[in-house]
Amino acid sequence: MDPATLATIVLVVGIVIGLAFSVPIGISIGVPSFLAMIVVVGDGWLAAENSASRMFTGINNFTLLAIPFFVLAGVIMNKGGIAGRLVDAAKVLVGRMPAGLAQTNVAANAMFGAVSGAAVAAAAAVGQVMHPRLVKDGYKPSWAAAVNVASAPAGMLVPPSNTFIVFSLVSSTSIAALFMAGVGPGLVWIVAVMVVVWFTYRSNRLADATEEQHPTLKQALLVIWRAIPSLFMIFLVVGGILIGWFTATESSAIAVAYCLVLSFIYRTVKVREIPGILIEAGRTTAIVMLLVGVSSILSFVMSFANIPQMISDALLGFTDSQTVILIIMMIILLAVGTFMDPTPAILIFVPMFIGIIDQFGIDRVHFGTMIVYNLSVGVITPPVGNVLFVGTRVAGVRLEPVIGKLLWFLLAIILGLFVVVFVPQISLWLPTALGLL
DSSP states (O other): OOHHHHHHHHHHHHHHHHHHTTOOHHHHHHHHHHHHHHHHHSOHHHHHHHHHHHHHHHHOOGGGGHHHHHHHHHHHHHHTTOHHHHHHHHHHHHTTSTTHHHHHHHHHHHHHHHHHOOHHHHHHHHHHHHHHHHHHTTBOHHHHHHHHHHHGGGGGTSSSOHHHHHHHHHHTOOHHHHHHHTHHHHHHHHHHHHHHHHHHTGGGBOTTOOOOOOOOHHHHHHHHHHHHHHHHHHHHHHHHHHHTSSOHHHHHHHHHHHHHHHHHHHTOSOGGGHHHHHHHHHHHHHHHHHHHHHHHHHHHHHHHHTHHHHHHHHHHHHOOOHHHHHHHHHHHHHHHHTTSOHHHHHHHHHHHHHHHHHHHTOOHHHHHHHHHHHHHHHTTSTTTOHHHHHHHHHHTOOHHHHHHHHHHHHHHHHHHHHHHHHOTHHHHHHHHHTTOO
């Protein structure tokens, strides 16, 4: 058996076994990749040196510095108690809609997710504020939890987004263009969730519910004013990149400084809490960087074994229809997202699919929004949907009834995915208008 075939078998079997036994994803990718590297180079010590070199090269990238800084900014924001301010602002904006309090949850998650860049943080912070209010307002706890869970990943699409940074690294695509391209799909996600809320809230509300009072105009303006400093970070980061004041990496450092100053002004973060914040951000960053490093070994082995080309030939041999190919890719990624986080999924599957995308002339920025939207669905689906588990834990409800209430949301979100896939202008109109494409 030739080395390329044997390396492919070692790689595939090793990753499948690791995932089947719930081995941490970094080890599930790293160990089989190292063993496949031994097959490729034929010597254990040389394979170890080559693997270490590939890992270092993979993470020795200036663009990747944006990830730890954005993670740190998100942790500071989460600790800084801005969720309450954003919830109040969201209520002013959408609170008069049908199911206004539930729609407030959706809008607040979108805003908090955009500010923090983390769906899990949004589900936890906003859920802690909104779930008691929704239950008090007469909504079933399982449905209230489902609303919070379904809306939290919208922040993964709205800039700034660490997931887009990872995609940019793999696909050699402009981060600024990806950030702007995510706005349209993010709105599609939000609208999809809001529509389901509007259609389902009556059957999930008790008869003795008491609606909260709406704020007066003066109160509404005060609430918006209090939320502006938190929301301004989005405009500072994204606007600075677009104007050319700083790069995406530099903007992430500015975001950290801004969040820290804001938290001190609000007096929600104390100096003695900073070491804990750094440790929490460091843990998250370490996981991402480990995945990037071991995926560099994986990419080398896949290139040696010609796996991307084999997959491309197989798909193109099955059909030459662009529509069918995109549907197959989306179905594969929806399945992958149920057991794999977005970062490793992007690092593994984008190199496999990017050649096919280029052959069909599909814009890589548009493809990036498809990928990120698709894999964001996985964070709210079992068996490993971390946003789903955090949302149910914050709500204090069992998982099973929440999944039942989540099905209609998933259907609408997936329908929105295919709208994003087959209507490119949803993703491309803003970066094109800003001259980024």
